[in-house]
Amino acid sequence: MRITKRRLIAPLSAAAMGAALLVAVIPSAHAADTLLSQGRPALASSQENGESPAAAAFDGRTETRWGSQWSDPQWVRVDLGGTATISRVVLQWEAAYARAFQIQTSPDGSAWTSIYSTTGGSGGTQTLNLSGTGRYVRMYGTQRGTGYGYSLYEFKVYGSLSSTPPPEGDGYVYANPPVTGVVPSTATPPATNPPTTHHEFQANCSVSRSNLPDDPIVFPGMPGASHSHTFMGNTTTNAYTTLASLQAGGTSCITPGDKSAYWMPTMFNGDSAVQPVGRQVIYYKSGVLDYRSVRPFPAGLRYIAGSPMATMDEFRNSPGAVEGWECGDSTRNYDFPANCVSGSQLNVRYQAPSCWDGIHLDTPDHKSHMAYPVVGVCPADHPVAVPMIEFKMAFPVSGNMSNVHLASGRGYSFHYDFFNAWDAPTLNALVTHCIDGGLQCDPRGFDQYKPDRGAALNENYELP
Secondary structure: OOOOOOOOOOOOHHHHHHHHOOOOOOOOOOOOEEOOOOOOEEEEEEOHHHOHHHHHHOOOOOOOOEEEOOOOEEEEEEEEEEEEEEEEEEEOOOOOOOOEEEEEOOOOOOOOOEEEEEEOOOOOOOEEEEEEEEEEEEEEEEEEEEOOOOOEEEEEEEEEOOOOHHHHHHOOOOOOOOOOOOOOOOOOOOOOOOOOOEEEEEEOOOEEEEEEEOOOOOOOOOOOOOOOEEEEOOOOOOOOOOOHHHHHHHHHEEOOEEOOOEEEEOOOOOOOEOOOOOOOOEEOOOOOOOOHOOOOOOOEEEEEEEEOOOOOHHHHHOOOEEEEEEEEEEEEEOOOOOOOOOOOOOOEEEEEOOOOOOOOOOOOOOOOEEEEEOOOOOOOOOOOOOOOEEEEEEEEOEOOOEEEEOOOHHHOOOOOEEEEEOOHHHHHHHHHHHHHOOOOOOOOOOOOHHHHHHOOOHHHHHHH
């Protein structure tokens, strides 16, 4: 999903190049081979103008693409998740193709073996019937066919997995214990006087780490592998983050018990990073009609809201409420507006899913264990109602917006990541008092419109 802009290319030795040229292409594809690469983690040597990420070559969509910078050599690779026998590779090139390139495999992402090599590539759609093994597969381009970079709509790897890591090591993280036996609530809460219109509390957190190319959810243990992120909340978040490291870390949130990690793609104005100033608002709300059924997040739950690969229509029509980008009187923009009145801030609001499957703390796509409610009710396969997070971010940028972009691309590529590390009693107190109690709370759990209900936390934002 995310790639680094660094150059990580290691030159091939003369012996390796020679061996690559001797590899034979088998005459026909395996009849029973399986597409292994779609949706798998991807990485590349570069990306074009901060856009066209590596993941676009493995998303099954021909309207998106990976594009490199305009130089040689360049590469793009995919992690198949386990050792595989490779039988076929299909390359769907955009107009900017590779004249000379290799297909390489690796067991560890470091040592590479070429299983195909050509100096006469002509672009278009190339189907290569191959024979090789490895967990990682990459296209290593050494000569561009045009004056532009390398550009692939799709890079499809077929074959069969001969070994896979344990589920915990392949993106599946299980809740211990799981939450079972939950039936989604279809009840309507009783009417109150005055009416209950809000069921929420706030987390107020400032930037804790900025412009860092790490992503412990998508690229765990791989520092520098992602596009640039702006981190809030926990002060220790990096590529090696775990629940234990978050719980031992500090926080930039006003509530000491919130050691969760929150991050989003860094915004740039030209080449300069734009960071939110001061504490930003992260709402914890009810996403379901029966707000009384919402329960706290389990420790270690993590997910991604939105997608860096989203089209404008997908961003606009997200199942959660999306107010898009706004500044001054310009509202509901689904890409960055052309101009923002001088001195204003660029704001975005985006809602996350709020129904959990009760089993997984994470899944390989970092989304499947979560779902959005349907007409205010959690679906049966994701029956556990948890708080609905809504980012409300403000960026200090105004005037001509033509050079403003995200590390992930255009404005509609906005997305964010969440890794729960709340102190459990503190989160439980806020969820019970504010969401289940039908209040509109500040970070203390105090509703200024209903002061008689008191607060969940004391003046230090801690449990009394």
